Amino acid sequence: MYEKILEKPRSFYDNYPRKDGDITVTHYCPGCGHGIAHKMIAEALSDLNLAERTILISPVGCSVFAYYYFDVGNIQAAHGRAPAVATGVKRANPDSIVISYQGDGDLAAIGGDEIMQAANRGEQITVFFINNAIYGMTGGQMAPTTLVEQKTTTSPYGRNPHNEGFPIRVCELLSSLEAPVYIERVSLHNSAARAKARKAIRKALQVQADRKGFSLVEILSGCPTGWKVKQPSDSLDWIEKYMLPYFPVGVFKDNTEKAEPFRYIENVPPKSELPKLIDIPMEDKVVQASMADLPGPYRNPRIKIAGFGGQGVLSLGVAIAQLGLMQGYDVSWLPSYGPEMRGGTAHCHVMVSEHIIGSPLVTASTVCVAMNKPSLEKFEKELVPGGLLITNTSMIDIEPTRKDVEWLPIPATEMASELGNIRFGNMVVLGAYLQKTGLVPLKVAFDGLHIFLKAKRFIPDNEKAIQVGADYVSKKLAGK
Amino acid sequence: MAKQLIKGNEAVIKGAALAGCVAYFGYPITPASEIAEAAAKYFPLIGRTFIQAESEIAAMNMVYGAASAGVRCMTASSGPGISLKQEAVSYCAGAQLPCVIVDIMRGGPGLGNIGPEQADYNQVVKGGGHGNYKVIVLAPNSAQEMCDLTMKAFDLADKYRSPVYVLTDGVIGQMMEQVEFPTREIIDPPRYDWGVHGDQVTRHNLITSIFLSHSELEEHNLKLQEKYRTIEANELMTDEYQTEDAEILLMGYGIVSRVLRSTVDYAREAGIRAGLLRPVTVWPFPVKRIQEFCAQVKKILVVEMSNGQMVQDVRLAVEGRVPVEFYGRMGGVVPSAEEILDVLKKL
Ligand SMILES: Cc1ncc(C[n+]2csc(CCOP(=O)(O)OP(=O)(O)O)c2C)c(N)n1
Numbered sequence: 156m157y158e159k160i161l162e163k164p165r166s167f168y169d170n171y172p173r174k175d176g177d178i179t180v181t182h183y184c185p186g187c188g189h190g191i192a193h194k195m196i197a198e199a200l201s202d203l204n205l206a207e208r209t210i211l212i213s214p215v216g217c218s219v220f221a222y223y224y225f226d227v228g229n230i231q232a233a234h235g236r237a238p239a240v241a242t243g244v245k246r247a248n249p250d251s252i253v254i255s256y257q258g259d260g261d262l263a264a265i266g267g268d269e270i271m272q273a274a275n276r277g278e279q280i281t282v283f284f285i286n287n288a289i290y291g292m293t294g295g296q297m298a299p300t301t302l303v304e305q306k307t308t309t310s311p312y313g314r315n316p317h318n319e320g321f322p323i324r325v326c327e328l329l330s331s332l333e334a335p336v337y338i339e340r341v342s343l344h345n346s347a348a349r350a351k352a353r354k355a356i357r358k359a360l361q362v363q364a365d366r367k368g369f370s371l372v373e374i375l376s377g378c379p380t381g382w383k384v385k386q387p388s389d390s391l392d393w394i395e396k397y398m399l400p401y402f403p404v405g406v407f408k409d410n411t412e413k414a415e416p417f418r419y420i421e422n423v424p425p426k427s428e429l430p431k432l433i434d435i436p437m438e439d440k441v442v443q444a445s446m447a448d449l450p451g452p453y454r455n456p457r458i459k460i461a462g463f464g465g466q467g468v469l470s471l472g473v474a475i476a477q478l479g480l481m482q483g484y485d486v487s488w489l490p491s492y493g494p495e496m497r498g499g500t501a502h503c504h505v506m507v508s509e510h511i512i513g514s515p516l517v518t519a520s521t522v523c524v525a526m527n528k529p530s531l532e533k534f535e536k537e538l539v540p541g542g543l544l545i546t547n548t549s550m551i552d553i554e555p556t557r558k559d560v561e562w563l564p565i566p567a568t569e570m571a572s573e574l575g576n577i578r579f580g581n582m583v584v585l586g587a588y589l590q591k592t593g594l595v596p597l598k599v600a601f602d603g604l605h606i607f608l609k610a611k612r613f614i615p616d617n618e619k620a621i622q623v624g625a626d627y628v629s630k631k632l633a634g635k
Numbered sequence: 636m637a638k639q640l641i642k643g644n645e646a647v648i649k650g651a652a653l654a655g656c657v658a659y660f661g662y663p664i665t666p667a668s669e670i671a672e673a674a675a676k677y678f679p680l681i682g683r684t685f686i687q688a689e690s691e692i693a694a695m696n697m698v699y700g701a702a703s704a705g706v707r708c709m710t711a712s713s714g715p716g717i718s719l720k721q722e723a724v725s726y727c728a729g730a731q732l733p734c735v736i737v738d739i740m741r742g743g744p745g746l747g748n749i750g751p752e753q754a755d756y757n758q759v760v761k762g763g764g765h766g767n768y769k770v771i772v773l774a775p776n777s778a779q780e781m782c783d784l785t786m787k788a789f790d791l792a793d794k795y796r797s798p799v800y801v802l803t804d805g806v807i808g809q810m811m812e813q814v815e816f817p818t819r820e821i822i823d824p825p826r827y828d829w830g831v832h833g834d835q836v837t838r839h840n841l842i843t844s845i846f847l848s849h850s851e852l853e854e855h856n857l858k859l860q861e862k863y864r865t866i867e868a869n870e871l872m873t874d875e876y877q878t879e880d881a882e883i884l885l886m887g888y889g890i891v892s893r894v895l896r897s898t899v900d901y902a903r904e905a906g907i908r909a910g911l912l913r914p915v916t917v918w919p920f921p922v923k924r925i926q927e928f929c930a931q932v933k934k935i936l937v938v939e940m941s942n943g944q945m946v947q948d949v950r951l952a953v954e955g956r957v958p959v960e961f962y963g964r965m966g967g968v969v970p971s972a973e974e975i976l977d978v979l980k981k982l
């Protein structure tokens with residue numbers, strides 16, 4: 156069969172000025188499979204007229220300098236990471252043709268996860284995987300594809316499956332995934348095999364050009380130097396004799412007919428729509444209020460709110476901060492986050508201030524809201540003398556130990572239950588707190604619900620809960 | 636413009652969107668996950684890319700890939716994830732690729748915990764990965780700055796073709812405050828012509844960090860060092876509070892600087908003339924400003940939520956001219972203003 160590999164196609168440079176030394180020859184050893192594979196890929200890119208759109212990712216390995224040769228856009232990647240780099244560049248340039256060119260150490264050892272995950276995402280990239288059963292660049296150490304009993308500098312007694320496991324069959328592994336469109340293993344050991352390799356390379360690139368998804372061609376390839384064969388051409392026999400029996404050539408997956416083309420990004424909305432799409436309000440209802448008329452202890456509150464997860468402790472804090480913001484005050488809300496929340500208790504620090512807030516941490520609180528007993532026990536001691544202590548008496552059957560603070564007991568859970576859902580207990584407390592202190596008018600709280608309440612259908616119920624809490628305090632203050 | 640009550644972590648993504656960031660690659664980790672979640676929620680709606688990568692290693696290499704294409708892109712994580720990103724950050728520095736990395740620091744070493752800490756200072760500010768490189772590091776201390784400094788980070792990254800970190804702690808990430816988003820400044824996502832776009836114009840571009848010849852690599856390194864000196868000369872940002880007549884200088888960044896602001900107020904009430912110097916860029920570091928203070932203040936107290944990492948840079952700047960004291964809390968404990976005041980009183 157006629158072989159065209161020596162003719163330099165248009166996607167391959169005529170000489171290699173990026174290279175040190177003799178720029179007319181490649182840096183590969185005589186008989187190296189990389190050089191042959193390069194030419195086949197370049198030829199396919201030219202024939203399919205893809206070179207102009209192509210971006211090649213060079214790996215770490217002997218082909219680290221693939222960019223000396225390919226007349227395409229080039230990126231050199233970290234060891235094993237080419238499929239992740241390819242993902243990034245492809246997503247940024249969805250119309251480009253992205254090639255991840257990798258050796259077996261690069262792809263199947265250090266980059267094992269990156270290749271599997273890129274394949275699994277069905278990235279529209281093409282991977283050319285050069286399997287030469289050895290680490291060429293670093294001087295012939297064992298690769299994940301090194302054959303059983305094969306001697307390398309790090310398996311000097313031959314690969315021992317009990318110590319280093321068996322060679323990894325990448326095509327077989329990856330073809331078990333749902334997403335990949337086309338996966339084939341080919342070999343370079345004779346001209347018939349090379350003809351098939353050429354076809355597979357072309358097909359893999361076509362899959363990408365058609366936007367169908369992920370394609371990979373594994374190429375069994377000679378490393379005369381690493382294998383320490385007598386002369387370069389012996390490596391062809393070596394492939395046939397040792398590699399082919401373990402790494403059968405053939406198509407492992409081919410969905411090219413069925414796969415539907417797809418685009419990553421369908422449309423980009425105009426810039427003017429951006430704020431709305433990312434929930435940035437273009438106007439707000441902020442007024443500049445003042446706390447001057449409030450009794451001293453209620454000004455610039457430093458609030459600690461605590462209770463069981465599910466009692467709406469964190470959202471009560473958010474609500475107070477949101478209302479403070481609407482009154483033109485500086486506000487902060489800081490949650491307890493993480494496992495302690497999962498354990499059941501949650502608390503948050505809320506500050507509403509006429510001045511710039513320094514530390515958002517509430518250590519000496521002026522207001523403490525305890526929605527359950529453990530919260531009361533834990534946080535009442537933080538209150539400053541004269542501070543306001545609100546307890547949810549539905550869940551707390553003890554009296555506070557602090558006698559130097561103002562105590563506002565309220566059966567919030569029961570009151571919420573009468574409204575139909577104990578989850579409104581936090582809004583009952585909000586109403587009571589606002590009525591008690593006058594920090595924010597109730598009307599603002601009703602407006603605020605439209606901002607801080609995520610489930611808009613519950614706005615009427617929450618409004619009622621706020622009102623009920625406020626009424627409870629008014630009645631109490633009126634001595635009823 | 637309107638005020639919005641929002642978490643620092645979410646403000647990062649809205650700022651990034653306004654700044655023309657077209658791709659986010661990340662892996663979930665507390666206390667940074669809201670950043671990925673916000674990107675996952677908003678980016679698809681505005682024609683931008685969000686990918687949950689298989690690891691921080693992959694995420695940062697995806698950033699390397701997208702940055703190679705000459706577009707604005709980012710990732711975010713916390714301590715353990717930042718450790719994994721370091722390889723690709725070094726590659727980005729070597730190949731001179733702009734990108735933004737947000738680090739919401741948590742407790743360490745190892746898995747540590749998810750409480751707020753500031754113990755990534757060394758691994759972030761000192762480069763972190765292999766090789767002779769520096770990264771610009773911005774240290775926000777409010778939700779507003781989480782937006783503003785993220786936007787600024789993109790500008791600096793592009794200006795210097797360098798990775799830029801936004802470094803803060805779990806408190807600043809998790810806290811909600813009011814933010815005014817600069818909606819008038821929405822920019823069209825830029826695309827730089829040094830990138831590989833997959834077209835005829837950029838066909839001969841090459842993104843690489845390899846320089847085989849020793850002298851060429853040295854030259855490349857010298858160029859990088861020159862760039863770092865330019866950054867040091869031009870991009871320093873600090874914030875000061877009550878420093879004009881200060882006798883004791885307090886220093887801290889992130890949430891600590893907020894606590895220290897309160898400490899300064901308490902100290903002044905107690906008759907101690909304290910002032911606060913907050914590095915907004917922790918690299919470049921305010922070496923000159925600190926040296927100026929050596930002629931003014933009697934002592935410097937550095938407070939960190941770490942074993943004392945930034946304090947080493949303060950001591951290098953001070954060169955023994957005034958005593959530099961350190962107070963640190965670790966493990967997720969945030970020092971209170973009162974507690975630091977006690978330390979101040981005992982100095
Ligand atoms: C993180 C990292 N670890 C190790 C190396 C050293 N290294 C360079 S190439 C290579 C092996 C490459 O082998 P393979 O992928 O099979 O490619 P080949 O050279 O055989 O083409 C190794 C281990 C590196 N550059 N980076």
Ligand code: SF4
Binds near residue numbers: 378
């Ligand atoms: S060492 Fe092997 S893989 Fe590397 S260039 Fe030589 S023959 Fe090719």
